[in-house]
Amino acid sequence: MAGLNKINITPPRWLLAELTYKCPLQCPYCSNPVDYAKHSDEISTEDWKRVLTEARKMGAVQLGFSGGEPLTRQDLPELVKHARELGYYSNLITSGYGLTEAKIIELKTAGLDHIQVSIQASTQDLNDHIAGTESFYSKQEVAKLVKKHGYPMVLCVVIHRENIHQMPEILAMAEELGADYVELANTQYYGWAHTNRDLLMPTKEQYQKAEAIAQDFKEQVAGKMKIYYVIPDFHEARPKACMNGWGTTFLTIAPDGVALPCHSARDLPNLDCPNVNDLSVAEIWNESKAFNFFRGKEWMQEPCKSCDEQDKDFGGCHCQAYLLTGDMTKTDPVCHKSPDNHIIQEAIASARESALSTNEKPLIFRNSKNSKRL
Amino acid sequence: MSLNLEQPICFSPMHRLQWEEAQQKDVILYPEGMVELNQSSAEILKLCDGERNVAAIVAALEEKFSTTGLANDIMSFLEVALENGWIKQD
Numbered sequence: 001m002a003g004l005n006k007i008n009i010t011p012p013r014w015l016l017a018e019l020t021y022k023c024p025l026q027c028p029y030c031s032n033p034v035d036y037a038k039h040s041d042e043i044s045t046e047d048w049k050r051v052l053t054e055a056r057k058m059g060a061v062q063l064g065f066s067g068g069e070p071l072t073r074q075d076l077p078e079l080v081k082h083a084r085e086l087g088y089y090s091n092l093i094t095s096g097y098g099l100t101e102a103k104i105i106e107l108k109t110a111g112l113d114h115i116q117v118s119i120q121a122s123t124q125d126l127n128d129h130i131a132g133t134e135s136f137y138s139k140q141e142v143a144k145l146v147k148k149h150g151y152p153m154v155l156c157v158v159i160h161r162e163n164i165h166q167m168p169e170i171l172a173m174a175e176e177l178g179a180d181y182v183e184l185a186n187t188q189y190y191g192w193a194h195t196n197r198d199l200l201m202p203t204k205e206q207y208q209k210a211e212a213i214a215q216d217f218k219e220q221v222a223g224k225m226k227i228y229y230v231i232p233d234f235h236e237a238r239p240k241a242c243m244n245g246w247g248t249t250f251l252t253i254a255p256d257g258v259a260l261p262c263h264s265a266r267d268l269p270n271l272d273c274p275n276v277n278d279l280s281v282a283e284i285w286n287e288s289k290a291f292n293f294f295r296g297k298e299w300m301q302e303p304c305k306s307c308d309e310q311d312k313d314f315g316g317c318h319c320q321a322y323l324l325t326g327d328m329t330k331t332d333p334v335c336h337k338s339p340d341n342h343i344i345q346e347a348i349a350s351a352r353e354s355a356l357s358t359n360e361k362p363l364i365f366r367n368s369k370n371s372k373r374l
Numbered sequence: 375m376s377l378n379l380e381q382p383i384c385f386s387p388m389h390r391l392q393w394e395e396a397q398q399k400d401v402i403l404y405p406e407g408m409v410e411l412n413q414s415s416a417e418i419l420k421l422c423d424g425e426r427n428v429a430a431i432v433a434a435l436e437e438k439f440s441t442t443g444l445a446n447d448i449m450s451f452l453e454v455a456l457e458n459g460w461i462k463q464d
Contacts, residue, residue, distance in 0.1 A: 011396060057396075059397065061392075061408060062403070062406065062407075062408060064406070087392065089390060089392075089404075089408075113390065113403070113405075114404075114406075116405065116406075152388045152404065180405070181405055223457070223459075226459075
């Protein structure tokens with residue numbers, strides 16, 4: 001990092017503003033930290049405005065308002081307005097729960113560009129079970145209102161073993177609701193999803209079948225609807241190029257002001273992730289230990305160190321390496337070149353065994369009671 | 375879906391075209407994505423105002439840059455733009 005190997009630092013382009021960890025839903029694959037209940041502080045409206053201003057000055061242009069459920073922050077319209085004045089493209093990433101038509105209009109007037117609504121399944125029973133909250137019909141209503149008011153509408157469905165068989169119905173529902181984009185996000189196994197992995201991970205046959213259906217549909221609706229398919233990396237031979245390279249593009253600010261190079265990085269040890277209460281966004285991005293930690297290749301071990309694909313995937317996901325091996329500087333175990341790849345194969349086998357057994361244990365839902373217990 | 379030569383072309387209301395000071399270039403913004411444009415692509419898209427058709431766009435750019443023979447390049451870019459949903463024809 002320091003000294004001889006001066007690394008060229010590119011400015012942030014994507015700012016993910018996790019406004020709150022509060023959420024009316026309890027999805028058992030939530031990407032928030034399992035111990036989120038410990039981090040209940042939230043920075044003020046003025047702090048958020050300063051963060052938006054500073055990041056925009058550096059070059060951030062895509063802005064995600066996320067959470068938790070961002071609608072629980074009463075100052076959301078004020079933040080959206082500030083973001084619009086700065087020239088951001090603002091994305092609201094919401095469960096849709098509690099989103100009224102009046103609020104949709106208010107946010108549009110404030111300058112919101114796009115609303116992404118999550119839906120958990122194509123049937124009420126399963127949606128409400130997975131969300132842990134009765135929400136299926138209100139989500140459908142919200143999706144229609146989003147369209148009615150001229151927003152591009154993205155429907156996001158997290159895919160896992162409980163809903164993967166509904167792929168044809170999920171796609172039909174998206175078409176009926178008039179989605180402009182459908183994000184089929186195969187569960188990534190961090191946080192709550194890691195806790196529930198045996199119960200959530202589909203079998204390879206299920207993935208293959210679902211992917212073929214999604215591919216067919218993609219061709220059918222070409223020109224009308226776009227499909228984003230988030231790959232199930234456990235079944236790939238090479239890791240994902242996590243965050244497009246650490247500290248190159250993405251900046252996440254957690255509800256309490258902690259700045260993260262990736263929204264899972266809070267769980268990594270000894271990164272000393274900085275807080276926007278103490279430092280400017282420029283200082284955080286350019287100078288902090290956390291953001292410089294995986295820039296460049298100095299940190300690499302074998303097989304990454306001599307791999308001819310190191311510029312393509314940057315060694316994969318450090319959070320996954322840490323979660324599965326205890327060492328965040330190791331090669332992502334998903335990679336078939338990793339000496340730890342057996343951990344992935346064992347996880348797939350374990351989930352498969354759970355899928356085939358008749359007495360599966362129950363899912364652990366994301367709520368503050370479970371958060372304090374885990 | 376292919377380009378209609380007669381009909382006017384408008385920039386998609388589902389996208390935003392914007393100059394980015396930090397990048398010193400025009401970009402197209404859409405849900406969770408961004409396309410960086412070179413100068414000629416940006417010049418073409420700025421003329422997709424819902425009133426001009428292909429011929430009018432070609433004429434305007436040939437006049438602006440005091441040149442001729444741009445029609446093929448402009449049309450092939452507009453085909454790409456249509457395919458990506460950046461422009462629309464009613």
